[in-house]
Amino acid sequence: MPHAAHRDWWRESVVYQVYMPSFADADGDGMGDLRGITDRLAHVADLGADAVWLTPFYRSPLADGGYDVADYRQVDPRHGTLDDFRALLARARELGLRTIVDIVPNHCSEQHPWFVEALASPPGSAARDRFIFRDGTGPDGAEPPADWQSKFGGPAWSRVPDGQWYMHIFAAEQPDLNWENPEVVAEFEAILRFWLDLGVDGFRIDVAHGLRKDLDPPLRNTYGGDSASLNSPPSGENHPFWDRDEVHEVYRRWRKITDSYAPPRIMVAEAGVSAGRLPLYTRPDELHQAFNFFHLRCPWDAGSFREVIDTSLAGAAAHGTLPTWVLSNHDVVRHRTRYAVPEGTALRGWLMTDGREPAPDDDRGRRRARAAALLTLALPGTTYLYQGEELGLPEVADLPREALRDPMWERTGRTVKGRDGCRVPLPWTRTGSSYGFGPGGSWLPQPGGWGDYSVEAQTGDPDSFLEMYRTALTLRRRFLGDETFTWLESAPGELAFRKGRVAADGRAAALECRINLSGEPIPLPVPDESQLLLTSAELTQDQATARQLPPDTAVWLTSTIS
Structure with missing residues (x-):
């Protein structure tokens, strides 16, 4: 399935x-x-x-x-x-x-029928209550109702011709809806x-x-x-x-x-x-x-x-x-x-x-x-x-x-x-x-x-x-169903973990991931070539022919009980 x-x-x-x-x-x-x-x-x-x-x-x-x-x-x-x-x-x-x-x-668009109706309606109307309209502060209400800022820059308020202000966390074309309505x-x-x-x-x-x-x-x-x-x-x-x-x-x-x-x-x-x-x-x-x-x-x-x-x-x-x-x-x-x-x-x-x-x-x-x-x-x-x-x-x-x-x-x-x-x-x-x-x-x-x-x-x-x-x-599909997560022993600058459990008889039943976030190669403890599933880059070998995980590289292995 x-x-x-x-x-x-x-x-x-x-x-x-x-x-x-x-x-x-x-x-x-x-x-x-x-x-x-x-x-x-x-x-x-x-x-x-x-x-x-x-x-x-x-x-x-x-x-x-x-x-x-x-x-x-x-x-x-x-x-x-x-x-x-x-x-x-x-x-x-x-x-x-x-x-x-x-x-x-x-929020919705300023062209949404509700907002078009709100702009055509007076302050305090039911149409405006679907949004967040408020009177301004300062002389003649010329300042925004609060200092709230838009995620896109500038104030989170825009003024309409009758003097009120409406709130928009994002662009002025995106008036916020009033979820108390x-x-x-x-x-x-x-x-x-x-x-x-x-x-x-x-x-x-x-x-x-x-x-x-x-x-x-x-x-x-x-x-x-x-x-x-x-x-x-x-x-x-x-x-x-x-x-x-x-x-x-x-x-x-x-x-x-x-x-x-x-x-x-x-x-x-x-x-x-x-x-x-x-x-x-x-x-x-x-x-x-x-x-x-x-x-x-x-x-x-x-x-x-x-x-x-x-x-x-x-x-x-x-x-x-x-x-x-x-x-x-x-x-x-x-x-x-x-x-x-x-x-x-x-x-x-x-x-x-x-x-x-x-x-x-x-x-x-x-x-x-x-x-x-x-x-x-x-x-x-x-x-x-x-x-x-x-x-x-x-x-x-x-x-x-x-x-x-x-x-x-x-x-x-x-x-x-x-x-x-x-x-x-x-x-x-x-x-x-x-x-x-x-x-x-x-x-x-x-x-x-x-x-x-x-x-x-x-x-x-x-x-x-x-x-x-x-x-x-x-x-990845081979290892779905078992959500167990276990950190494994790792070198400095390395992450190593296992997803899933390993069967008691030692059969490979879990996914092991190792990733080298350091600036130097890290020895890779893989006794069996068949355990290697996938690497993000080629592995290297030192003079003793031991595998190494290069910097900025990840590897997937089938995990067994040691």
Whole structure:
């Protein structure tokens, strides 16, 4: 039975993230669409994934890549139709893939009918109460109601012609919804049922930690306490709009809805909260999973990775679940490039904080990205792969300024490029106007030589990222079902662990992973050549012909009792 067919498939699955505008374009308009995804879904299945997660494809003016939703029940014409979505679901089922879709409940588009009605209605009206409208402060209300800051730069408030202000944690085109309003609560429960009835297998919840706010007057200033970067925990406790206890009421209600379907559907939270608070989102009557951004942000250091892994496993185990593991997504610099820049580099949308471009060492980035993939895929839990990481794509650093689309670019006064560098459309073929992305061009320009990273170029090359990922996902299935995790004896700068238990008679029954995060080769204790399953780079030998694990290299072995 395929792993995705099991009731609890999500506990140790591999979920492939499709960034809607950039995966595949069937109609040639330069923008990714549902038919393009359907045509290319075999790639995801052949890779060995269990599910696909689609970023928003709903009707939207695309001020923020579709995360500004104007109609939660309709497909944006640039992405296709509801029939196209039904066809995608059917094709995914044929291939043995589950389908998870994004839900964006914290905010909507300024073009959503509710917000259009709110702008046309007077202060204090029922239409405005669906959002967070407030009078300003200072003379004539000319100052924002509080000092709250947008994640995209600048104030989290915009003023309307009648003098009131509305809140938006992100872009001004994304007004925040008021989750104290019963209409908002009922509407999103109906939206969930709409997509569940169509056959989706679950939801990724955008900004899951931001829905509920402390709106009691007077609004509390944060004095800079909301300045953490995207997906990072807010500073301090009892923040007025991040990670409030009341948000869990929402997910308890949602869990009853998803559990009412057979088989039950899953939910995963995007919640940029502290390691201590993250497990609260995965209590048995709330969500199934929460993204683990601590793993993504972890420096290249054995002690740091060990601490993150221990904390993640313990936090999840407290509520009977398993962690998720993430290396890249559509909001961060691709990890091949993050691992390539000098140690300690502070990246803000690819630009360093002092405005200089980092100088990446691509060979180091390549080695570390491959080793990190084997580390991540060996851990108990669910791995979320971002499209293109299986191709080893780097961040595109040299996008023309006039091509940038991320709202961060304008809201920061054109000082932070934003996230476009990790969103450049995928290369499928060696050549062509858009390297197989579609019959036309692409909404973001692809760099010259992008075809060298393509699926076509890497297929059949045993040294390629793609073939390493395909092999790893195939091998990984052999060790599913036993979630036992054990640290093994290791050298300084090395991580060594076993997933699963070893049979008492010594038969290999567990996956062992070793990764060298130091700067020197480490002896590799492998008595039997047959134990070697996969390496991220070639092993070396010393003068005594003993195997060694080179720096920035990981290895998978079948583990036996010594």
